[in-house]
Amino acid sequence: MKRTGIKDLAKLLSLNPSTISRALSDHPDISPETKSRVKKAAIEFNYLPNLHARYFRQKNSGLIALILPEFNMFFIPELMEGINSVIVNSGYSMIIFFSDNSIEREKEIISHCLSWVVEGVLISVSENTFDCDHFYVLKNAGIPVVMLDKVIFSPEFTSVTIDDKVAAFNGTKHLIDNDKQNILGIFGNPRLEITKNRLAGFKECLSNHHILHSDYDIVYLYHDFMNTDVLEEKLRKTPFDAVFFMSDELFMTVYPTLLKLNLFPEKTSIVAISDGKMPYQIYPRISHIKHSGFEIGKTAAEALLRRMQGVSEIQHIEIETTLVSLESVFI
Amino acid sequence: MKRTGIKDLAKLLSLNPSTISRALSDHPDISPETKSRVKKAAIEFNYLPNLHARYFRQKNSGLIALILPEFNMFFIPELMEGINSVIVNSGYSMIIFFSDNSIEREKEIISHCLSWVVEGVLISVSENTFDCDHFYVLKNAGIPVVMLDKVIFSPEFTSVTIDDKVAAFNGTKHLIDNDKQNILGIFGNPRLEITKNRLAGFKECLSNHHILHSDYDIVYLYHDFMNTDVLEEKLRKTPFDAVFFMSDELFMTVYPTLLKLNLFPEKTSIVAISDGKMPYQIYPRISHIKHSGFEIGKTAAEALLRRMQGVSEIQHIEIETTLVSLESVFI
């Protein structure tokens, strides 16, 4: 069964296709009576616009691309929910790609976005992305880009993150306030902006409290450097009384080791920067610096829509985090 | 800067647009030399096809729609990863929608899919969807539909789930095998196929082991019936020695209550049907029936591609689950 198009409606109502088109899009020129006739017929004959034809003609696409590096269970769903909450009523649809943490894949996807004539791009960059060079094709094509969560700072592109440095500072401070002195910091890929900033907050807090380097240590765990054996060795040898995790994922990676060594909860206090779900899924619950994936997604999508509407200022937006202190530092 | 189109390349190489088009798509008529000239120029001048124009002309779209009911952190990322793993090399792109568990939203989205001329639909139905009537517009338009995870059984549409009944049976059996007799079953929306089947497996196992109704109980927790107070009352009054959860989400909802009442881990054994991540995020770990969201997504996407390629048989595929027994029933 062939689907009804504007032409078909035009024939049925003895009107010109352009009149149908205008009536359906509430063009002021068209008389109310014609409009209602057309709309009635459209419903009766199940008319649905062909968006490819429309967007092709209009030289846009109604599409917003979301590019994600991976399938992170802690963050992605909330992030997407936030994005969706603003996109759903904007008339845009969301086309989604996964870069699998590969910069090459990321470049391919960006080409694909151009082929799709997307009108805006939300991207959380891959672990192996260290500059924004490959975004310029988008910029040059007039397609706004907003980075979120995993970002590269650049004066040319808007980004939305949490207040990484403050978050790490406050988390570390919470440990110190609870009389912890030997602190182990667990961080991700040190080349990422997100890691640099959280690390800076961590270190600044320690130095503000006159905690010397001999009394803290840092381990980087990421990708091909998931060497938990080394970490285990370290945990066995050094009597850390607290561990700071820069993320949920890292905590979850190390958590089994902490249990295995009987360090948690008795001997070691823990603080993590977290989306606020994980801390309630373990026992005992842990204090954490709560950040909201939903807020990041929402804010980024709003910023993108603004840029798509022509607002040209580049911003770096930081979403505030809050300390959630559960009874004691580790309960 | 105007983007290079086929016409531009044609002018540059003094060839006809149609020759360019054919060369780029490796048409056998075109001479190898012409092909390489064209391809070289395409790269040099950053030619990227306009997919709207192409698909519009070809009367298809290169799009597969994914319709999800909600943002479930336990399942969605794995599911998407499975789907993505097959779609990524198929030349199709994924356009994603969330129904927010509303049947009206679901219908709107289906219209939208038609407007987008999507070539296939993967759908996990909303909690308020009880039949497949609204899928017929897709079927009539020749667009294959594959349901996954949350499905409605229908002879007209393919579906992919886990072996719900067997999974629930085996989970329950594991509790009984560990000498548990007073079992509480926690289930979701009883109108959903998924709940019916898991419930059937649960009950069948109990009846096979001659456990009478006085020795087990069932609580439904879903959506607007998240009455954990009632559940807490029940847990307080009845000395259950085991709880069966039909899903990760339900477990996570009730887990705090179990801790609060000091029932877990000493007094109560737990089994859940789970994606296999959650059990390692709590302490102590729990035995579970492991199902793979990745497998479901992958299998559903494969089935969809097959149907898109013209294979017409409707199937109901069940993905096998396995019991993961952790040391004892609750460790």
Added chain:
DNA sequence: ATGAAAGCGCTAACAC
């Protein structure tokens, strides 16, 4: 092996 020309469904500039 290449060119010419039509047309996918829709919108918008221009008539009247």
Added chain:
DNA sequence: GTGTTAGCGCTTTCAT
């Protein structure tokens, strides 16, 4: 307030 017409970028039939 409605009709006429052209054309978005691409593919494809038909012609050469």
